Amino acid sequence: MSRTVIVVVDGFGIGAMPDAGVLRPGDLAADTCGHVLDRCREAFGRPLRLPVLGALGLGLVHPHPDLARRTRLPVAAGRAALGYPGADTFAGHQTMMGADFSRVTVARLAEHLDEVRRVLTDAGHQVELLDGKPLLVVDGTVLVHDNLEADPGINWNASGRLDAVGFDAVLSIARTVRTIAPVARVIAVGGHADGPLSAFVRPGDGGTVGLDTPATGFYRNGGLQVQHLGAELDHTRQLPELAARAGVPVTLVGKAADILVCETAVRRPAVDTAEVLAHTVEAARSAGDALVVANVQETDLAGHQQDAERHGRILEQVDAGLAALLSLLSEAGDRLIVTGDHGNDPTIGHAFHTREYVPVLIHRPEAAGAELLPDAASLADVGATAAAALGLDPAGLANGAEIRGAAPRAS
Structure with a gap:
């Protein structure tokens, strides 16, 4: 049995990529995570309560003082560059799932x-x-x-x-x-x-x-x-189809159900964060192999609304949902991967996405301790890591990527 759950916190960046200022020079100061934590501490009179994200290693990859610098959980934590042009939810998820975006450009x-x-x-x-x-x-x-x-x-x-x-x-x-x-x-x-x-x-x-x-x-x-x-993509060489052809049940939750392709997947579209998390937990209760990909959209909506306090409240909801997932994904070979698809800093002065690194936090129940990963060049590595955890060959993905913090399952 091997269950892999990928939770994409939409618009959750952890600091500007080096080319973030090409379009808007001010975006070099983007830091969705850090600025939300700062603004919420000021507004709420307390730090955000994110114990599970902290335990998953968020504080290992972001230096904010409100995040724990150590964790006792068996995790691998790092950050990923986006690996596609611009900062876009569709491109982020397609890249993450194994699509080749090398021919897609930014063009007026x-x-x-x-x-x-x-x-x-x-x-x-x-x-x-x-x-x-x-x-x-x-x-x-x-x-x-x-x-x-x-x-x-x-x-x-x-x-x-x-x-x-x-x-x-x-x-x-x-x-x-x-x-x-x-x-x-x-x-x-x-x-x-x-x-x-x-x-x-x-x-x-x-x-x-x-x-x-x-x-x-x-x-x-x-x-x-x-x-x-x-853009024209080979969806047969993306993670959901790869898993489905191997007999692994696939569930797509939230916005992931709208933008990812897999004919046999169970789809649970939703926007409300509580509903997204409930569907994700339900799917993670599978008694056998399973792939679940969920998108928490309301963090991104808060970024577009330039509402840091709402963003912070949604993050606290997400943290509580992750606690329930951790309690379910406790067997050797299970994986919980928490990441983002781009940034959306609500304090940056505009309502567009921001081109930021995103966290890649991987819970590995069978591991001995915490591991700090080097930066990944692309979100594609998330798909490769999930494929390996499910016993699939990551070479079947279209864009080529590296396994991060997770060895292939023994056959």
Whole structure:
């Protein structure tokens, strides 16, 4: 029996990567963990209560004084660089699960405007610029533009008013753009706006131009339809499919259920942290081999809301849930891996993700003590480590990675 549970605390960074300031120089000061701990101590009049994260080795990889510097648990603790461009939940999870993101780039639509225009025209669409700006109006109804709600150049959108065009038409245009787009995601968005979409076009960071989707009323007027079209990936060479083909039951919880591909997986989508943790604990009670991948989304939402206190309260909820998981994953070969997918520092002065290292905290019941790991070059190492713990061959993953803090299970 070998159960591996991966808990991704969304947006939980532990300090800026060296290239974090390329897009925004101020992001070199990003430290989601440290700044949340500081702000919550000031607001609550006490340090955050994170005994389990401390016992899992968070204090070994982050120097904050509110985190314990020692642990008696059998853990391996380190930090990982992201291993993909930018700072994005979709790219983070795909990389972690074994996808090869080496061909995915960060790019503004303006840099590929002629190519996108050509592929849409070849598909029979009428395409024109909007008032000379670097975004496209397709068939007079759908805007193809930079996504302004993520870091510049991470995603492109195809957006349409559903009173003027059906969502199937928006999705078809997005799929055509996807065939030529080098970015991680092309997102089809349809909704009911408060006026013509051209009235809500504005410049974004890093030279982008796009639709201010929240201002349109799409999110508040009801009827919103969204579909994410990811970069072409070989999902058969990702951890969930690798495990499923080996007969290991797979459960995907929270946002992981929405963005990871595995046909036979049990899916438990949820946003509420208590619900995510309850589903994760339930899946971890398996009496045999199991892979569980869970995403705690509300930490990321708190980062976007620039609400450090909410972020801290969610971390305390997560810590309590991890205590329940530790009590279940106590057999030799079991693994609890706690990590993040990027940073989202709520104190940095903007509502975007931050490009930070993330913790990689691995509980290994059969180990003799604690081990401090060297920095990993990519989140891919999390998938490789989980594969080895489950007795799978990490070479089956598409992106190549190293096993960290966990030896392959004896056959």
